Amino acid sequence: RADHEAKLGTARKWLLWVSILTVVSGIGFYFIQSAQTEREIQKAERQMAGTPPAQRDAQLKAAIGMTWEEAVAHDRGQVSLMLFVNLGLAAAYFVLWIWAARNAFGASLTALILFGSVIVVSAILEPASLAQGWLVKIFFTAALFKAVSSGYRERKLYGARS
Numbered sequence: 001r002a003d004h005e006a007k008l009g010t011a012r013k014w015l016l017w018v019s020i021l022t023v024v025s026g027i028g029f030y031f032i033q034s035a036q037t038e039r040e041i042q043k044a045e046r047q048m049a050g051t052p053p054a055q056r057d058a059q060l061k062a063a064i065g066m067t068w069e070e071a072v073a074h075d076r077g078q079v080s081l082m083l084f085v086n087l088g089l090a091a092a093y094f095v096l097w098i099w100a101a102r103n104a105f106g107a108s109l110t111a112l113i114l115f116g117s118v119i120v121v122s123a124i125l126e127p128a129s130l131a132q133g134w135l136v137k138i139f140f141t142a143a144l145f146k147a148v149s150s151g152y153r154e155r156k157l158y159g160a161r162s
Contacts, residue, residue: 008151008154010146010147011146011147011151012101012147014140014147015093015096015100015107015147016094018093019090019096019097020090023086023087023090027086029083029086033079033082037078040075041072041075048068089114096110096111104150104155105154105155106151107151108147111147112141112144115140115144
């Protein structure tokens with residue numbers, strides 16, 4: 001029983017760590033992406049220096065379907081959106097950490113499915129993201145599998161709790 005309780009405690013700790021690291025990495029990536037976006041905007045501004053705004057907007061509208069201001073707002077908005085997505089994921093993992101005290105199996109399984117879904121969606125949207133942070137992805141996936149396993153053993157031993 002004590003060994004099992006320790007494993008459940010470890011499972012819950014992993015959920016908390018996934019939440020914390022999602023916040024930290026989300027904020028870090030926000031600042032990195034924000035700086036990169038601003039550099040790209042400045043580079044584009046230098047390349048289009050001397051082009052009248054109406055002509056610039058017409059060229060951009062034909063090429064990408066947006067004016068200069070719309071394109072800049074879009075790019076900055078994408079960076080902000082990623083921050084909010086990461087903060088939302090962190091909040092979800094935190095809620096799962098709380099829920100794991102009552103239902104370790106359900107919370108851990110939900111966290112594993114959520115984590116896997118994020119990886120799959122990210123890979124579909126940006127295939128290069130699959131290779132980024134692969135060691136962390138493997139590590140967290142293994143930890144979440146252990147959490148699911150511990151939660152399942154708890155459920156079998158002591159019955160389902162809500």
